[in-house]
Amino acid sequence: MTRGDYYDADGDGVEVTRESCPRCGDTFLAEHGDRKHCGGCGYTDRE
């Protein structure tokens, strides 16, 4: 699988949501496929 098959056009395959981290409160979660991750504290929300 090449990089272009999997990743989005922006290159990193990560989409920043407008959902703030329930732990930090002031950091937006980044969406990685089926889970959301906070870059601040490491919180991960799996749906």
Ligand SMILES: [Zn+2]
């Ligand atoms: Zn956080």
